[in-house]
Amino acid sequence: MSHSTQRIAYPYFAAALLLFALQVAMGLWVAANYFITMPQSLVDVFPFATARAMHTNLLVLWLLLGFMGATFYLVPEETDSELAWPKLAMVQLGILLVTGVVALVGFFFGWTQGRPLLEIPRPLDIAVVVAALMFLANVGVTIFRAKRFTAVQGSLVAGLLFLALLYLFGIPFYRNLSVDWYYWWWVVHLWVEGAWELIAAAMTAFILIKLTGVDRKVVEKWLYVELGLFLFTGLAGTGHHYYWLGAPRYWLWVGGIFSALEPFPILLMVIDTWNDVRHRTRPMQPKLTWIYLIGGVILHFVGAGLFGFAHTLPQINYYTHGSQVTVSHGHLAFFGAYVLLNLTFFYFAIPRIKGFPDGRYDERGGQWGFWLMSLGVLGMSLSFAVAGVLQTYLERIQGEPYILAQQPIRFWMFVAFAHGLMVLAGVIVTVRHLLTLRPAPEAAAEQRLEEGLPSPGYGG
Amino acid sequence: MSQRTAKLIFWVGTLSSLVLLLGLTFDTHRQFAALTHADHLDAQVVAGKHAFERHNCNDCHTILGFGGYYAPDLTRVYSRLGEDAIRRRIEHPEIAFADSYRKMPQQHLSQEEVTDLVAFLQWVSNIDNHDWPPQHSEARWKRSTQRLLAGATLSPPAALVKQEDCLSCHSLGDHEAHKGPRLEWIGARRDAAWIADYLKDPEAMAPGAQMPAFDDLSRDQRLMIGEFIVSLAAGERR
Numbered sequence: 001m002s003h004s005t006q007r008i009a010y011p012y013f014a015a016a017l018l019l020f021a022l023q024v025a026m027g028l029w030v031a032a033n034y035f036i037t038m039p040q041s042l043v044d045v046f047p048f049a050t051a052r053a054m055h056t057n058l059l060v061l062w063l064l065l066g067f068m069g070a071t072f073y074l075v076p077e078e079t080d081s082e083l084a085w086p087k088l089a090m091v092q093l094g095i096l097l098v099t100g101v102v103a104l105v106g107f108f109f110g111w112t113q114g115r116p117l118l119e120i121p122r123p124l125d126i127a128v129v130v131a132a133l134m135f136l137a138n139v140g141v142t143i144f145r146a147k148r149f150t151a152v153q154g155s156l157v158a159g160l161l162f163l164a165l166l167y168l169f170g171i172p173f174y175r176n177l178s179v180d181w182y183y184w185w186w187v188v189h190l191w192v193e194g195a196w197e198l199i200a201a202a203m204t205a206f207i208l209i210k211l212t213g214v215d216r217k218v219v220e221k222w223l224y225v226e227l228g229l230f231l232f233t234g235l236a237g238t239g240h241h242y243y244w245l246g247a248p249r250y251w252l253w254v255g256g257i258f259s260a261l262e263p264f265p266i267l268l269m270v271i272d273t274w275n276d277v278r279h280r281t282r283p284m285q286p287k288l289t290w291i292y293l294i295g296g297v298i299l300h301f302v303g304a305g306l307f308g309f310a311h312t313l314p315q316i317n318y319y320t321h322g323s324q325v326t327v328s329h330g331h332l333a334f335f336g337a338y339v340l341l342n343l344t345f346f347y348f349a350i351p352r353i354k355g356f357p358d359g360r361y362d363e364r365g366g367q368w369g370f371w372l373m374s375l376g377v378l379g380m381s382l383s384f385a386v387a388g389v390l391q392t393y394l395e396r397i398q399g400e401p402y403i404l405a406q407q408p409i410r411f412w413m414f415v416a417f418a419h420g421l422m423v424l425a426g427v428i429v430t431v432r433h434l435l436t437l438r439p440a441p442e443a444a445a446e447q448r449l450e451e452g453l454p455s456p457g458y459g460g
Numbered sequence: 461m462s463q464r465t466a467k468l469i470f471w472v473g474t475l476s477s478l479v480l481l482l483g484l485t486f487d488t489h490r491q492f493a494a495l496t497h498a499d500h501l502d503a504q505v506v507a508g509k510h511a512f513e514r515h516n517c518n519d520c521h522t523i524l525g526f527g528g529y530y531a532p533d534l535t536r537v538y539s540r541l542g543e544d545a546i547r548r549r550i551e552h553p554e555i556a557f558a559d560s561y562r563k564m565p566q567q568h569l570s571q572e573e574v575t576d577l578v579a580f581l582q583w584v585s586n587i588d589n590h591d592w593p594p595q596h597s598e599a600r601w602k603r604s605t606q607r608l609l610a611g612a613t614l615s616p617p618a619a620l621v622k623q624e625d626c627l628s629c630h631s632l633g634d635h636e637a638h639k640g641p642r643l644e645w646i647g648a649r650r651d652a653a654w655i656a657d658y659l660k661d662p663e664a665m666a667p668g669a670q671m672p673a674f675d676d677l678s679r680d681q682r683l684m685i686g687e688f689i690v691s692l693a694a695g696e697r698r
Binding site: 033034037038039040043044047048049050052053110112113114115116119173175176177178179181182184217220221222224225227228229231232233234235236238239242243244245246247248249250251252254258318319321322323324326327395396397399400401402403404406407410 | 463481489510512514515520530531560584590593648
């Protein structure tokens with residue numbers, strides 16, 4: 001950490017971590033609804049729909065808080081100046097948290113916009129926009145005062161601007177359902193396969209520069225190429241959501257072709273990370289941060305790239321669209337691409353904010369968190385995939401009524417739930433570890449480094 | 461590769477894709493009216509969409525394949541179930557799903573809201589979306605039943621269905637009537653005995669059902685109708 005205002009990131013990270021735990025706990029409840037027959041009296045008060053709205057909105061809120069915290073950490077270091085208005089950053093966090101809590105309580109009492117993932121009622125959207133404007137002003141003024149522009153922060157700020165702009169398309173009421181979903185995807189698809197990829201690529205590049213000691217020029221050059229490919233495939237790739245919503249037939253071609261190319265930029269990111277690791281001038285320490293970084297890059301490719309490609313072609317999507325196949329892809333992609341990235345950044349930044357020498361920390365316990373979460377989410381996604389294939393075959397191909405085709409799926413939802421328990425255990429371990437991070441036992445760490453041996457008792 | 465080439469890749473890639481997306485968005489807007497039959501999108505349909513959002517239907521159900529995956533897709537629910545069955549489910553989910561392992565919340569909708577919702581779902585069922593979803597594909601309804609109907613006109617149960625005028629309320633094949641559920645749909649869900657009992661006393665089997673009782677038919681006749689309907693079930697294996 002080079003500037004004192006970078007400390008602002010910490011309360012963002014802490015809030016994000018607590019919401020993360022709540023999100024996963026809510027996910028278990030959502031899964032339980034699939035294999036347990038809930039009594040009517042409970043369904044009347046707390047239906048699946050409400051729990052799902054909480055689960056997804058918590059995800060979006062905590063990931064965004066993580067991105068914002070990361071930005072507040074990254075921008076002072078990239079511009080070599082203090083953040084313009086640190087107090088405003090705290091006010092902004094307050095607004096977002098209050099909005100989040102009001103929204104969650106509101107969902108429970110049926111106060112909702114009623115559109116999946118965009119359930120936050122319109123009056124609260126205004127609060128979100130105000131907070132976003134504060135954020136962009138704060139970051140923008142910091143950069144322009146310092147007059148130092150780097151590709152890393154350029155990508156980050158472009159991603160954040162793009163993100164804020166797209167949110168506006170989710171606010172109005174659309175009379176026509178097809179038009180509604182058309183622009184719904186401008187928020188949801190262009191976020192995760194556009195704006196968020198810009199942010200993710202910038203955060204990854206920043207960490208790689210700092211951890212490997214590889215020349216910034218090399219990292220930034222590949223960053224340009226990655227971003228170009230992400231946006232080339234991702235922008236027109238929005239078409240893979242337009243196959244069956246009442247849009248013209250050419251979207252089957254455009255969506256199919258562009259989204260079939262979407263795995264390539266992610267693959268480039270994997271190769272690029274690998275190259276940076278090979279040409280590193282510093283040791284791969286701390287080990288856990290590296291596990292998170294590499295694990296994230298790999299699961300990003302598997303979850304978003306491979307699982308996405310599996311059902312993106314219109315010939316396949318005709319049968320899998322709107323089934324648990326989508327759920328399987330969604331969980332692994334979000335986890336690999338954005339959850340692990342945020343956690344990597346937390347593991348990178350928190351020891352530096354706390355002033356631990358060389359960013360090293362006591363890794364014990366942290367490994368358990370990573371492996372429980374990652375294997376848990378992987379198992380969960382595979383269970384959803386089995387459920388999705390069953391649903392596709394029984395309902396879409398055999399023509400069985402929905403509720404009969406769901407019967408064999410209930411077992412696989414139980415298997416997903418069991419893996420969800422593993423995920424929750426991992427999340428609790430990780431959140432606790434990150435919030436109570438201690439400096440590395442110095443001498444022991446030095447000795448291990450000289451011997452080049454994995455440490456006893458450190459697990460993975 | 462030089463820094464210059466890298467930047468060029470970024471700008472060419474981004475801008476070409478952006479231009480394509482915006483251009484096609486413009487053209488798609490020109491076609492939406494025809495594809496979604498926007499001329500039938502009246503104030504009642506819009507009121508129905510408001511009700512649909514107010515009660516957060518979309519976080520359990522999918523529509524056009526989007527939303528929660530917890531309850532059946534609603535894109536073609538109007539042509540599949542018809543108005544009465546939709547009403548019965550919304551007005552009294554606690555009765556309609558009493559035996560189901562999955563429940564629907566009782567949200568106490570007003571009669572007006574229910575009527576608006578039906579109008580909305582009727583409008584949605586006509587959106588031209590390349591015949592998705594496959595399980596409710598109109599083309600498939602027709603294919604799977606045309607053959608059966610051709611032979612069935614000579615059969616006794618088909619004569620009974622005709623005599624009792626079932627098709628004045630139920631859809632079958634490319635014959636459309638939206639008061640009751642589609643016969644193929646019933647056939648996939650129920651067995652002949654259940655249908656026979658239902659014909660005798662609908663109220664006993666599904667309280668609140670709108671269908672009249674056909675208790676003047678004998679049990680054998682009702683069973684024949686039941687077997688006929690079961691044989692109609694859509695699906696590739698039949």
